[in-house]
Amino acid sequence: MKIENPEELRKIANKIRIHIIDQVYEAQSGHPGGSLSCADIMAVLYFNQMNIHEKEPEAPLRDRFVLSKGHCSPALYGTLVERGFLEEEQLKTFRKIDSNLQGHPDKNKVAGVDMTTGSLGQGLSVANGMALNSKLEHDGYRVYCLLGDGEIEEGQVWEAAMTAHKYKLDNLCAIVDYNHLQIDGNIEKVKALDNLEGKWKSFGFHVLTVDGHDIQSLIDAFTTAKLTKEKPTVIIAKTVKGKGVSFMENKPEWHGKAPNKEEYEKAIKELKGGLEEC
Amino acid sequence: MLEKKIATRESYGEALASLGEKRKDIVVLDADLSSATKTNIFAEKFPERFFDMGIAEQDMLGTAAGFATCGKIPFASTFAVFAAGRAYDQIRNSICYPNLNVKICATHYGVNIGEDGATHQMLEDIGMMRVLPNMTVLSPSDDTQTKWMIEEICKKKGPVYVRLARMETPVIYDNNQTFQIGKTVQIGEGTGATIIATGVTVAEAIKAKEQLAEEGILVRVLDMYSLKPVDKEAIIRCAKETKRIITVEDHQIVGGLGSIVCEVLAEEYPCKVERMGINDCFGKSGKPEELMHAFKIDAEAIYQKIRE
Structure with a gap:
């Protein structure tokens, strides 16, 4: 399944956003802000870029995806539903007792989840291990790792960046969901990232900065990454936290809060409106 | 050995x-x-x-x-x-x-x-x-x-x-010795005491056992190379068959071998356990043998403990 049409991909991203709001509302807990900001990235990866098979989730030569910002599991689960890995019905169990859909993704519980994540800062190292294996076995698969912008305050991310550079992991593509907000407020106030492009460049990465909600720009960036040789790529995706739900946009309080009934209905109405526009 | x-x-x-x-x-x-x-x-x-x-x-x-x-x-x-x-x-x-x-x-x-x-x-x-x-x-x-x-x-x-x-x-074992994860090796049949050891303290325990044997005190050593899963059966059997249970480890006595043995015996066969090891302090510089001696986890310390 490969969808080329940006309008269709935008529609899928919108459906993922609806799944996000549904899950967080039903669970009355979870992380809507950062899930909404990465929905377009997820749609492009799973429907335009990655070589994956819903009927064979463990296919050895498949591309891998590591959701390093594991708290954005609603975006991953929503994407897996749209891509046919997961039954939509299961989304109602998100974060509830005995559900396979844990608060943070568990690779042993959900087909299509390539790595268990949740403790921030660890995913890029894992993605490196997968990419190194692909190189060692000449398997040719690619590895994608989605990082939060707040997450890269963790030192391990930069240890991993040095590893990706050392081993020239051109089959690795990291994506930073640069939505500028973390729990305690604006990233620049909490722990200034400052020259984010320069940081990744100096660690040996090929850096592409794009509008993380512009489907065509994302497609182009991932395509450029595939053609880049001898070095890993990072896509700095400029995004809006809470994207698609007006009252959640750019509001740090929606990092980890569930909407009430009224807010839920408003959010769904806005997102369904967006769906009709497509 | x-x-x-x-x-x-x-x-x-x-x-x-x-x-x-x-x-x-x-x-x-x-x-x-x-x-x-x-x-x-x-x-x-x-x-x-x-x-x-x-x-x-x-x-x-x-x-x-x-x-x-x-x-x-x-x-x-x-x-x-x-x-x-x-x-x-x-x-x-x-x-x-x-x-x-x-x-x-x-x-x-x-x-x-x-x-x-x-x-x-x-x-x-x-x-x-x-x-x-x-x-x-x-x-x-x-x-x-x-x-x-x-x-x-x-x-x-x-x-x-x-x-x-x-x-x-x-080198303690020859190639005929068999091992299994979750098991122990018992060295000797003495009933005076069981010295339960792991890693570097096993050889020390064997040395102490041999020295004690010369004086007619017969003890056994239990080499606990598998700490998890643990050979509960062997611990309980030794507690039943010998007069004392002594653990010795190059580790804090809290959380390690001593704790493992205490946990098993407290639940299965309550008895006194004497723990030798590092007791709530950090180590320090020195020669390995000097430190093993200073922290009382060498053969000499085990020997003295049993002579008490």
């Missing part, structure tokens, strides 16, 4: 290099310590399957987890304090929780590392590793056992922590 001495880290390095030939699914990662952890022997033979991750232990264990998701058996080595200590969260969340097949072979535990002193003398790792679900914790006492263990853990799916010593210790 033979005259020949070899450090279990050396046995590990040799075992790994020899296994690399038949097991193409092994990859080895180190954090700039391969000449000390002895993974350099593997690195020389199989450079394409050896990854020096630099001084970045958290990244090393995460990368090992990534390899494991692709079906490899990664062996990750560094000093125990940097593996179990510095990278604890990576071991917990990226290895044990997803139950990945990563073998963490940590060297340089305990005061027996000597001169480097307290910062490098890992004395809490048994406790930290055994509380983790899915983790197997092993602590070999000699060359023969280490070589068996490294091959054996390749056959066992899931995370394993192996505690390897810097100090040279006597």
